[in-house]
Amino acid sequence: GFLQVASPVPQGPNKWHEQFPIAKGQRQSPIDIVTSNAKVDKALSDNPLKVSYSNNCCQSVTNTGASFQVVVDGAGTEISGGPLDSTYKLVQFHAHWGPLGGDEGSEHTVDGVTYPAELHLVHWNQKYKDVGEAVDKPDGLAVIGVFFSRGKEHAGFKPISDLFAKVPRKADKVDISFNYDPACLLPARRDYWTYLGSLTTPPLFESVTWIVMKDPVEVSAEQLAALRNLLWETPSGEGQMCNNYRPPQPLQGRLVRST
Numbered sequence: 001g002f003l004q005v006a007s008p009v010p011q012g013p014n015k016w017h018e019q020f021p022i023a024k025g026q027r028q029s030p031i032d033i034v035t036s037n038a039k040v041d042k043a044l045s046d047n048p049l050k051v052s053y054s055n056n057c058c059q060s061v062t063n064t065g066a067s068f069q070v071v072v073d074g075a076g077t078e079i080s081g082g083p084l085d086s087t088y089k090l091v092q093f094h095a096h097w098g099p100l101g102g103d104e105g106s107e108h109t110v111d112g113v114t115y116p117a118e119l120h121l122v123h124w125n126q127k128y129k130d131v132g133e134a135v136d137k138p139d140g141l142a143v144i145g146v147f148f149s150r151g152k153e154h155a156g157f158k159p160i161s162d163l164f165a166k167v168p169r170k171a172d173k174v175d176i177s178f179n180y181d182p183a184c185l186l187p188a189r190r191d192y193w194t195y196l197g198s199l200t201t202p203p204l205f206e207s208v209t210w211i212v213m214k215d216p217v218e219v220s221a222e223q224l225a226a227l228r229n230l231l232w233e234t235p236s237g238e239g240q241m242c243n244n245y246r247p248p249q250p251l252q253g254r255l256v257r258s259t
């Protein structure tokens with residue numbers, strides 16, 4: 001989890017409730033997905049999740065000080081169907097990861113199992129005028145989570161992971177001049193779990209319909225290591241960005257549905 005230190009470095013997750021009481025809310029994320037408790041919902045397959053991304057939507061990669069973030073021009077980059085009652089537009093994607101070589105780092109866990117990293121593709125509901133209006137509404141956001149496992153190199157992730165060395169410091173930014181279709185980061189099998197949750201860092205708004213893909217995608221140890229080209233503030237000064245994940249939160253009786 002995040003480091004427990006005095007400001008200016010951000011406070012760790014178990015201190016967030018002091019400034020953001022919603023941290024102890026009824027629909028916080030991430031959660032541990034207990035697969036035996038997930039309920040298969042035919043409605044999810046009757047109206048399949050539709051992912052239609054364009055291949056020139058990615059504008060830039062930036063170091064937010066908490067993750068990398070690929071900023072997307074959402075034009076024509078939308079998802080709908082599945083658990084969603086309207087069209088949601090992609091605005092950014094980022095990830096969370098653990099220590100070098102470790103197996104923790106994902107935010108969601110599956111029957112207590114962690115993955116070395118988790119990608120989040122963040123979308124906002126088109127019924128709102130912009131992401132700023134959508135961000136704190138109960139149906140405002142939809143985030144697709146994809147687990148990264150350590151294995152062979154992910155050719156589709158390489159153009160992005162090669163850019164991390166160019167944005168070492170907070171607010172560093174590099175333009176993406178090549179065509180890139182973020183759908184290449186999704187697993188081939190599109191089965192998922194879905195539940196109502198929240199942002200996983202402050203402001204922790206309870207505005208996210210989570211869609212967590214069941215299958216991880218493989219990335220190489222080098223690609224996981226490239227995440228550490230990103231630097232952030234630590235108590236002893238600048239250090240490699242890692243462990244930027246929130247641990248699982250109480251389910252509070254929520255239902256997790258499954259395709």
Ligand SMILES: CCc1cc2c(cc1OS(N)(=O)=O)CC[C@@H]1[C@@H]2CC[C@]2(C)[C@@H](O)CC[C@@H]12
Nearest residue numbers: 120122131132135143198199200201202203
């Ligand atoms: C990394 C945590 C985070 C913050 C935010 C989002 C997504 C986030 O990651 S996560 N892990 O999917 O919850 C989506 C929308 C962002 C929000 C932070 C606050 C805003 C930037 C608002 O000011 C307008 C859009 C908002």
Ligand SMILES: [Zn+2]
Nearest residue numbers: 095096120200
């Ligand atoms: Zn995230």
